Amino acid sequence: MTSATSSPLFPRPPGASHFPAVPDSADAVLEGLDPEQREVATTLHGPVCVLAGAGTGKTRAITHRIAYGVRAGILQPSSVLAVTFTNRAAGELRGRLRQLGAAGVQARTFHSAALRQLQYFWPRAVGGTPLPELLERKPPLVAEAAGAHGFRLDRNELRDVSGEIEWAKVTQTIPEQYPLMAAKAARETPRDPAEIARVYESYERLKHERGLIDFEDVLLLTVGVLQSHSATADEVRSQYRHFVVDEYQDVNPLQQRLLDLWLGDRDSLCVVGDASQTIYSFTGATPDYLLGFRNRHPGATVVKLVRDYRSTPQVVRLANDLLAQARGRTAEHRLELQSQRDPGPAPDFTEYGDEVAEAEGTARRVRQLIDSGTPASEIAVLYRVNAQSAAYEQAFAHQGVPYQLRGAERFFDRPEVKSAWLLLRGAAHSGGSADPELERLDIPGTVRHLLRTQRGWEDRPPAGSGATRDQWESLAALVRLAEDFARARPDARLADLVAEIRERAEARHAPTVEGVTLASLHAAKGLEWDAVFLVGLTEGMMPIIYAETDEQIEEERRLLYVGVTRARALLTLSWALSRTPGGRPNRTPSRFLDGLRPGSGRRAAAGPALADGGSGVTRGEPRRPAGGGSRRRVSVRCRVCGRTLTDAGEMKLMRCEDCPSELDEGLYQRLRDWRAARARELRQPEYCVFTDKTLLAIAETVPGSPPELAAIPGVIRRKLDRYGEDVLALCAGGDPPEPAAGEPFGD
Missing domain, CATH: 1.10.10 (Arc Repressor Mutant, subunit A)
Structure with missing residues (x-):
């Protein structure tokens, strides 16, 4: 992920653009490359293996390699096939090659390249029978x-x-x-x-x-056709003579077999990868082909890229230290990154009492970053499993923080984006005849005018979050794309922007939506942000509980490494000691943080980050009561051991957190479901009905009368009057009564 937007955390150079000028010669393609990248770009013969660490400019190196070969007349564009693993990555390769003056080079995923060949050769291979339908x-x-x-x-x-x-x-x-x-x-x-x-x-x-x-059959059948029909294999090899494979650590045995058939007995192959970023072994991917490349190709040139242009020295040091603890064959080939950036803030380690507090604390810190000028699109919250996103979605909604879920509906598939593109295309075809106002506007002004008058879009975002905000963010992303495009190509017309959008849609190269990214660590691979929050880093989650073998544990460590190296400047790692408010604090920080966080091996003492720039463990901020006035503290004793309680959370539970709980799990879940439904009716956050700790106290005490319910801290008179009947019905094992006709939703 890149952005031309400057951030206080990570200032961009003036004039940065998504559309740099096309180099005017082959030598110009090499300008700005470091010595190792230049070696990659100029080594155009024989097998080449590029071991490229995170943030070291691997895509830059291989695209400049292809472009240099094309511009120097050494490579014919149509003879080069660059393959990678996602449509997004393939689209990025095509876009960069086009910007470097190497249009015509095929950059595809393994499946896309194989399907194209299969569709062409299948009828000939099987006597005219059409290719079966793709599932x-x-x-x-x-x-x-x-x-x-x-x-x-x-x-x-x-x-x-x-x-x-x-x-x-x-x-x-x-x-x-x-x-x-x-x-x-x-x-x-x-x-x-x-x-x-x-x-x-x-x-x-x-x-x-x-x-x-299915998609795997596409590879299997292509392999079968090439193995069984030598004339077909010869035709493919005569077309493609030079191969580049990105993310080579993610190749599986079937893809390697197909690559071998494409290559034949030739050696014009360049592979790029990093064994320390092998995180897809569960799909069949293996770093063995990358690590064994020199054995398979004894005369190969091996180039290591270790200059990290993405992250600050503090982030890079943490990443290196994390891998220094690794074991196994992959660890033996780890790359020691060298940051090329100016120093930044030290990584922060934060401990929270429970998952709700962790989500709320993260949302507050994100809100502060946005308020201080960091674009929301330059912030990410990364977690191990997608199920963890719910707490952060809720917390971000409470804070009014816009967000986008990585892996949601594709940008150019969104109805509002399709509709806007058709609107722009129509205006481009009409040449402004339908709206004379367009004749005096530049491209960004035209886009804004059309979206305002035809789609009701405004410059200022709507309040809150949800579908309306999502649609606004999508159209705002198109406006920003128009601004970048106009800066790079001042003489361009609206039709040129329409063509650019069409190409991006075909390449699935979406512009940045202005919202904080919520994503799993796997989904974050290949992306980067100014500020990254790695959350939920507890044993059982990182490493995940079902990772049992040494190999599985080490893959989890590499997954965390990928998360760390997504951060350019600000990195926060956090964990919660219990799952729910009031729960037993029986969780421990991830073993991968041992030796990295202060106080490793014991529970770190509370305190601020170290003033000398080292990393410190901080406690999540406690919740503060609304309003600034002081309140007389009422003496509350633990209903289990009788000790006087002073902690606000313990007072709500009416017991010490360490005392045994008699929680009715079924009742607690019914109360949570009821609260969610009532909150939707009232159009309010769930905590406005009852907090989690109040629900826990109710599920532990199971009150049977209004006085017993009123004795629970958090059940004030207004809430007793409004919700008491519902709660007592749930405690008795029944259902809440239906609301009376005309009952208001809010106060």
Whole structure:
């Protein structure tokens, strides 16, 4: 992720643009490269292996390599195939190559390149038979295959079993071999391996009966055609003579087999990767091909990129120290990064009492960053599993912080973006005849005018969050894109912007939406932000509880390393001691932080970050009562041990946090569900109904009358009058009464 927006955390150079001028010669392509990047760019013959650490400019190196070869007349654009793993990455490669004057080079994902070849060669290979239809989504057919054996898979099981089938196919494992191979790979299978094998076999049969192929079949069939038809293989090899593979540590055995067939007996191959960023082993990816490249290609040139242009020395030092504790073959090949940036703030380690406090504390700090001038799009909150996002979505909504979930609907697939593009295209075709006002406006002014008059868009964002804010942010991103485009190409017309948007849509190269990114660590791969918050770093979550073998544990460490290296300037690592307010503080910080955070090996004492620039452990800010006046403290004793309570949270629970809890888990969940429904009716945050600790106290005491309910701190008279009947009904095991007709939603 890049931005031309300057931030107090990470100032951008003046004039920074997404659309740099095209170099005027081959030598100009090399300008600005460091010595190692220049070596990559100018080594155009024989096998080349680039070991590139995070933030070291690997994409810059390989795109300049291709562009230099093309501009120098050494490489023909149509003879080069650059492959990577995501449509976004392929789109970025195409965009950069176009900016460097190397349009015409094919940059695709493995699947896209294979599908294109298969569609062309399949009819010839099988005597005119059309290529089977591509199955876009596995789960429905997997569900049907499971049903044929009497299995009913829920939504999560469907996703996981589909993933197991994908793993089996890319590792070239047939159904009957699956149980043995899954055990050998120490896979954590979602069902009994024998059951998965039967579902896998039925899934393959159903596909065959219905004339369907899936994405893995695209690779398998392309491999089959190239292996079985030498004339076809020769034709492909005559077309593509030079290959570049990005993110080579993520190649799986099936992709490597296809690459070998594309290459044949030639050696014009450049691979780029970092074994320390291998985080997709569960999909079949392996760093073995990267680490063994010199064995497979004895005469290979190996170049190491270790100059980190992304992160400050403080962030880079933490990343290096994290990997220094790693073990295994991958760790033996780790790269020691060297920051090229000016010093910045020390990474901050923050401990919270519970997950709710962690989310609220993170949201407050994000709000402060935005208020101090850091663009929301330059901030990210990263977590281990997607289920962790809910608490942060709620906390950000309370703070009025705009956010976007990584992995949500694609930018150019959003209805408001499609509609705006059609509007701009129509205006470009009409040449302003439909609206004379457009004739005197520049491109950004035209875009703003059309969005205001035709779509009701305003310069100022709407209050709050939700769908309306999301739509505004999408259109604002188009406006910013128009501004960048106009700065880079002052003589361009609206039609040129329309063409740029179309190309980006085809490449899935979306502009930045102005919102804080919430994403899993896996989804954050390949991205970067000025400020990164790594949250939920406790044992059982990082490393994840089901990571049991040494290899799995080390992959979790690499996943955290990827998270650390996403940060340019500000990095915060946090954890919570309990899951819920009032819960036992029985969680411990991730073992990966041992030796990195102050006080490792024991619970760190509360205190501010070290003044000398070192990293300190801070406590999350305590909640403060609304209003600034002082209140007389009422003596409350623990209902278990009788000790006088002084902590506000313990007073709400009416017990010490360490005293045993008699929580009715079922009642607690019913109360939470009821609170969520009431909050939606009232259009208020959930804590405005009752806080989590008040609900915990209710679920522990199970009051049976209004006086007993009123005795619980947090149940004030107004809330007793409004919610008492509902709560007592839930405590008695019943349902809340239906609201009377005409009952108001708010005060």
